[in-house]
Amino acid sequence: MDATRTDPPAPEGGGVEQELGWALHRVMTAYRRTAVEAVTDLPGGARGYQVLVAAAEEGTPSSQLALAHRLVIDKTAVTYLVDDLERAGLVVRRPDPADRRARQVVATEAGRAALDVARRELRAVEASLLSALGPEDGEHLRHLLRRVAVSAPAAAACAATGRADVE
Amino acid sequence: MDATRTDPPAPEGGGVEQELGWALHRVMTAYRRTAVEAVTDLPGGARGYQVLVAAAEEGTPSSQLALAHRLVIDKTAVTYLVDDLERAGLVVRRPDPADRRARQVVATEAGRAALDVARRELRAVEASLLSALGPEDGEHLRHLLRRVAVSAPAAAACAATGRADVE
DNA sequence: TATTGTTATACTCTATAACTATA
DNA sequence: TATAGTTATAGAGTATAACAATA
Numbered sequence: 322m323d324a325t326r327t328d329p330p331a332p333e334g335g336g337v338e339q340e341l342g343w344a345l346h347r348v349m350t351a352y353r354r355t356a357v358e359a360v361t362d363l364p365g366g367a368r369g370y371q372v373l374v375a376a377a378e379e380g381t382p383s384s385q386l387a388l389a390h391r392l393v394i395d396k397t398a399v400t401y402l403v404d405d406l407e408r409a410g411l412v413v414r415r416p417d418p419a420d421r422r423a424r425q426v427v428a429t430e431a432g433r434a435a436l437d438v439a440r441r442e443l444r445a446v447e448a449s450l451l452s453a454l455g456p457e458d459g460e461h462l463r464h465l466l467r468r469v470a471v472s473a474p475a476a477a478a479c480a481a482t483g484r485a486d487v488e
Numbered sequence: 489m490d491a492t493r494t495d496p497p498a499p500e501g502g503g504v505e506q507e508l509g510w511a512l513h514r515v516m517t518a519y520r521r522t523a524v525e526a527v528t529d530l531p532g533g534a535r536g537y538q539v540l541v542a543a544a545e546e547g548t549p550s551s552q553l554a555l556a557h558r559l560v561i562d563k564t565a566v567t568y569l570v571d572d573l574e575r576a577g578l579v580v581r582r583p584d585p586a587d588r589r590a591r592q593v594v595a596t597e598a599g600r601a602a603l604d605v606a607r608r609e610l611r612a613v614e615a616s617l618l619s620a621l622g623p624e625d626g627e628h629l630r631h632l633l634r635r636v637a638v639s640a641p642a643a644a645a646c647a648a649t650g651r652a653d654v655e
Numbered sequence: 656t657a658t659t660g661t662t663a664t665a666c667t668c669t670a671t672a673a674c675t676a677t678a
Numbered sequence: 679t680a681t682a683g684t685t686a687t688a689g690a691g692t693a694t695a696a697c698a699a700t701a
Contacts, residue, residue, distance in 0.1 A: 337541045337558060341614050341630055342523060342534055344637040347560050349516045351640035356509060367509055368691085374504045386659060391504060393514050395692060400661060422659040422700045447508050453639030458632060463508055465621060465629040470511040472620030473518035535668085553682060562669065567684060589677045589682040 352450055359442040363435065364405035368394060370443070372402045373436050376412045377428035384423040411435055519617055526609040530602060531572035535561060537610070539569045540603050543579045544595035551590040578602055 337343045356367045363369045371392050375383055385403060389396040403426055406412045411432035417423035428436065451459035504510045523534045530536045538559050542550050552570060556563040570593055573579045578599035584590035595603065618626035 336545050337538055338634065338638070340538065340541060341633070342519065342610070343538060343559070344630070344633040345516055345519055346538075347637035347640055348633055349512055350560050351637075352509065352512055366690090371504055371507065371510060371513075374507060378503050384659075392510070393517050395694090396660075397662080397694090398692075417659095420659080420701075424660075443509070450640065451636060453635055454632060458635075462629070462632040462636065463511070465625060465632070466508070466511040466515055467505065468620055468625075469618060469629065470514035470518075471505070473514055473617065533667090551682070562671090563683075564671090564685080565669075584682095587678075587682080591683075 348450075352447075355446045355450065356443060359446045360439045363411075363439055364409050365402040368392070368398070369402050369406055370436075370439055372399070372406060372426070373411060373428060373432055373439075376406075376426045377433050377436050382415075382417070382425040382427065384417065384420075385426060386423070388426060406432070515617075519614075522613045522617065523610060526613045527606045530578075530606055531576050532569040535559070535565070536569050536573055537603075537606055539566070539573060539593070540578060540595060540599055540606070543573075543593045544600055544603050549582075549584070549592040549594065551584065552593060553590075555593060573599070 353367060356370075360366060360370045363373065365372065372388060375388055375391060383391075385399045386396055389399045392399075394402075403412060403414065407414060410429060412426050412428050414424040414426060417425050448459075451462065454462060520534060523537075527533060527537045530540065532539065539555060542555055542558060550558075552566045553563055556566045559566075561569075570579060570581065574581060577596060579593050579595050581591040581593060584592050615626075618629065621629060
């Protein structure tokens with residue numbers, strides 16, 4: 322940093338630094354910032370990466386709507402992301418044999434290769450983000466975050482599924 | 489939730505659920521979603537709240553630029569947020585006696601009152617978000633997040649301060 | 656009638672550059 | 679020349695509604 326800054330002196334107890342929202346925003350911002358650089362080759366950036374991860378899973382022929390629910394992004398965004406990934410040859414849309422409305426998104430060989438590369442770079446970025454914690458606390462943070470994420474109501478699903486009972 | 493969903497069956501080990509980015513995004517989304525409802529009275533939503541928190545701190549006559557650094561939002565956004573908060577009578581801009589270019593942002597009495605209300609509602613929202621963890625693990629997660637947030641490079645400051653040495 | 660996927664549209668947040676007034 | 683604040687603008691990300699095809 323600079324030597325002539327005016328903002329470092331804020332070590333108080335009641336400041337914004339104590340706010341959960343502040344910490345979440347700051348971590349999220351730092352993560353996004355470094356992550357987009359790590360997966361800059363993938364269409365759709367960090368979100369394209371998540372779609373690719375889901376598409377590369379075996380045994381889970383995800384429909385686009387199921388993808389939207391799991392990734393907590395709007396189904397309209399999934400359309401764009403899959404468009405871009407498909408154009409890049411990383412995934413393909415297959416008709417669902419059981420439901421002719423639905424289309425399964427699966428990764429191609431090129432997609433899996435690209436995913437491997439991206440995953441490695443992303444893991445490095447994550448490690449550097451969590452480097453302030455030791456490896457143990459870093460793993461602990463991942464675990465706690467995952468628990469909260471799983472328990473959090475994916476409220477986006479309400480709009481995505483067209484539920485009308487949530488006035 | 490609904491009884492006829494198709495996405496719950498994804499309990500695999502290698503899925504997106506293992507991704508740090510997935511957990512962060514999902515937690516952040518859930519937080520933002522509930523937080524904006526909790527502070528719906530405040531101009532600027534969750535970010536307006538953070539500005540108000542900083543403005544209400546004693547002994548820290550924050551300039552707008554210092555605010556931008558701490559909150560990791562662009563200085564141009566601070567202008568809008570302070571505009572709205574000032575129009576609502578929650579903060580005022582005071583000239584910095586030591587630097588006629590700078591303007592200190594301080595909360596008014598009404599601002600402090602609104603902050604108290606908002607803070608209470610936000611604390612309840614946070615508790616419900618972290619309710620899946622016990623009170624102990626919840627506190628632990630806050631602590632770990634804070635450590636990462638503090639250590640994370642506030643890269644936004646580069647653009648905000650006009651540093652030119654970062655290619 | 657309800658759901659999957661698509662398109663169109665708007666709104667928020669973010670990022671950058673250009674401008675002013677001070678230093 | 680550099681900094682604090684403002685304004686304008688463009689780009690992501692997000693949200694909603696409307697539509698076609700299918701269930």
